[in-house]
Amino acid sequence: MTLPSAPRRRPFRQLDVFADRSLRGNPLAVVLDAEDLSDEEMQRLARWTNLSETTFLLAPTDPGADYRVRIFTGSGELPFAGHPTLGTARAWLDAGGAPAGERIVQECAAGLIQVRRDGDRLAFAAPPLRRSGPLEEVDVARIARALGIPRADVRGHSWADNGPGWRVVELGDAEEVLALRPDLSAVQDLKIGVLGWHRSGGDRPPETSGAPLYEVRAFAPGFVEDPVTGSLNAGIAQWLVGRGGVPPRWTAAQGTALDRAGRVDVQVEADGTIWIGGGTVTTIEGTILA
Known part of the structure; x- marks a missing residue:
């Protein structure tokens, strides 16, 4: 009979990501020394x-x-996710990590992800979409039922899958997004992103206003609602850039319905690279016995 090994003290951080102060973003736990964990x-x-x-x-x-x-996640491993990418990079830097080059290069199951520093903020280069293009009508109908809205309220839809498998629907405006009261039992196996444009005097706010361009919500099997979702925002940005009509730099809001203040910075470079960034704040620092 093989006895379990004694737990070790491992450096541990818990951070808020896509926020400028604690308790307003998306929390992430990071174990900084996992070499012998199965x-x-x-x-x-x-x-x-x-x-x-x-x-x-x-x-x-x-x-x-x-x-x-x-x-x-609580149920399995992901090849890539956005807020874990930024939060892990911040924890690694704060623990003394030093990149070999100008940018941090993270290896994950989805490949190598570039992370850059812009003052005290971090941003990752959006990985290529694994699947894009319009959703099948049967999925749009299922999503509308799960969200509790008529099918006609869906103004646009697309795959935005860069690993987690996001499907995105667009509603008329941010108010419609914030008013959603979804039936999460109807979500089933779907990972659903929803966006709606913020309006100012009937128009979308300019990128120089500092106001969010649109509101995002994310629903997925196994949890009620994700506060702020980097992978989803990356997929949405790629969809919108491909569609045209967005500025080269903007901010998206997410988490408002959960009393969070998530802000996702999006920047589109001349070569088409899309950077997804935001604030990262350490909330818990210590060791974990594992």
């Missing part, structure tokens, strides 16, 4: 933290990466 132990720890994601820092296997991260 898949089962990582999954068990992720269930225990009871957050949408928990990440585990490892030595890179790709010579071009500064570190490797594994990202777990």
